[in-house]
Amino acid sequence: MKKFYYILSCLFLLNSCNSNIGRFPEMFVGTWNSDNPELKSNEVWTKINDSIYSGKSFTMNIQKEELELIRKGNNWYYIVLINGQNNDEPIPFKLIKQTNSKFIFENKAHDFPQLIEYNFRSANNLVVYLRANGKEYEEYFNKSK
16 A cells, blocks of 8 residues: 555656646746847747647748648647748648657658757747758747747
């Protein structure tokens, strides 16, 4: 019986640690500022409804990308629209892998990136990785209070 309570206590502790990060996709909501002072970039996410989250990406205070998280059926997609690129057509990335704090979206048909990973290190710290063909770019973000 003592072992049962020990295991139950450990599970409760693990669950409370994970709850500090948040739940997908609500954890995206808010303003995320890059910790790279030279780029001065940020992402701003809002919830439209339970199936659509809208984001905007800025660099040097100029909007660079329109972003969306969209649920279609049982699948989630990360959609990027960059003016002047891809014939002004949105670029979809399908959610292929997730944990409590890491979300990987993929589009093998796109040149770069083919993988976009959002790794929430805490409720207020995020690393975004862009990957393709052995190349990787990473950017660290902090959530505005």
